[in-house]
Amino acid sequence: MTVDNQALDAKDMSRLTVATLQPAPLHTGEDMTEDDVHRHIAEAIIDRRLPPGTKLVEQNLAGIFSVSRARVRSALTRLAHEKMVTVEPNRGARVASPSVEEAKQVFEARRLIEDGIVRAAAAKMTDPARARLEAHMAAEADAHLRRDRHAVIRLSGDFHLLLAEIAGNDVLMDFLRELVSRSSLVIAVYERPGATDCSHHGHDALLERLIARDVDGAAASMADHMDEIADSLDLTSHREDGVDLKRVFSDILKDSP
Secondary structure: OOOOOOOOOHHHHHOOOHHHHOOOOOOOHHHOOHHHHHHHHHHHHHOOOOOOOOEEOHHHHHHHHOOOHHHHHHHHHHHHHOOOEEEEOOOEEEEOOOOHHHHHHHHHHHHHHHHHHHHHHHHOOOHHHHHHHHHHHHHHHHHHHOOOHHHHHHHHHHHHHHHHHHHOOHHHHHHHHHHHHHHHHHHHHHEOOOOOOOHHHHHHHHHHHHHOOOHHHHHHHHHHHHHHHHHOEOOOOOOOOOOOHHHHHHHHHHHOO
């Protein structure tokens, strides 16, 4: 859901929660569409519930979601196009497992794109936009307090997408959405054991500069934030873990409206 900053004043925006910025609820059971299957799998990958290398068996997923294998196959094809899944003839689909070189390229691309996004967002900062960012930051702080790692990961990526929305460039938004998803895969594979999540702190610093409409300062804070994330990675290692697909998606479906 996109909220028009100009259509609402700051008082209205201050009442918005992160939930109002999220897509419409997913269908479950027999009503589940290809889009629903796609989003369930994508969100499980982004939340790092499905580690890179996890085998995605069509028949198993069809049974879990109570849909046809054709519907699952279409969703997996879309995810492959988005670089979140790899599909090999006679071997099926797996969650993508980025190489060290790909990991470096993903974060280099993010540095370039997010520099432009944060500069535009700082220049266009309004009271309604500030209220949206502050509401999002409050949700991040709450997720940290609850130690809800899945929510922390999801909200961290959404913060960057919210900046792109405020910047007002739909093309950059599309590029960034793919890069955020691929970054999650990179972090899942290469994050240093015991690394501390620094996203919330980095977002605090960014917000201060954005509120001040400090274009150069916001860009510098974004660069520091990207460096913090990169420093949490060990690009000399590679981990692949087994996962129970039924358990992963049972948890997700249970939490659905």
